[in-house]
């Protein structure tokens with residue numbers, strides 16, 4: 219999860235999104251000072267906050283700009299601020315809650331094959347932001363990304379499994395990879411005649427909209443003209459994350475890409491029907507369809523985000539009553555070993 223800093227020469231030639239990434243907050247105190255929140259009032263950081271820890275703070279300034287100042291319970295801030303509550307061993311919470319670390323699910327470095335018709339590539343361990351609830355916050359990316367070394371073995375694996383017709387680029391965040399590397403990966407995928415869809419799971423445009431470069435838009439255009447469908451699943455949890463700037467960047471790719479959104483149900487952040495209704499409506503205004511609402515994956519350090527299932531079901535019932543069906547995200551949980559995400563039933567007849 220630790221990207222290498224780029225050199226001054228590289229920085230001079232860097233895209234605005236790379237510069238934004240370099241300027242991201244990497245210490246909670248910097249972020250709190252920027253938001254004019256006194257740590258003494260907050261009193262919630264790790265007392266021994268360790269800058270060398272693997273999952274350290276990372277918050278782009280463009281994302282911090284969407285937070286309210288002097289507001290310790292801002293719903294965007296609470297997603298990225300390390301709290302004392304992360305410390306501690308809680309029964310039922312584990313480092314690999316989805317059991318991804320086993321050879322059946324993870325047959326090659328950088329490849330996860332959980333569901334029959336699609337595979338997921340953990341393209342990079344880097345992200346634009348570190349979300350404290352992330353179920354892969356302990357994932358061993360250093361030995362488990364494709365890289366140039368493993369990509370051909372992955373292609374061969376896919377060829378040997380003709381039932382696979384969709385490749386999901388994930389991570390980390392696949393848009394942390396440079397456009398040149400994405401071009402290379404897309405070219406490899408294009409050579410696989412069985413593949414019909416490339417899907418990207420990304421939070422990058424939400425926190426740094428400039429990541430949607432003209433080069434990226436050109437790659438999507440070229441790929442869609444080649445005949446492959448491109449689906450981008452954004453990850454946005456709260457309507458305040460949707461900036462007008464994002465809308466104008468998304469417009470660059472909308473002709474070639476199907477835009478969906480997935481959210482995680484998070485205590486004190488979006489566990490209200492009002493917030494989620496507003497999120498769905500705002501997404502739709504911008505041409506993005508709500509896809510998934512996830513019940514939290516129980517990863518170590520995230521228990522304070524968990525919404526009790528009874529409360530969650532009531533919220534989802536209200537969404538069904540208030541929204542047209544196409545704006546209600548599927549409320550799901552991933553259960554290791556199941557052939558698909560598990561839809562959580564919220565109604566009884």
Ligand code: SF4
Pocket residue numbers: 344345346347348349352353354355389390391421453
């Ligand atoms: S952007 Fe996604 S992969 Fe990265 S920390 Fe956040 S939830 Fe995890």
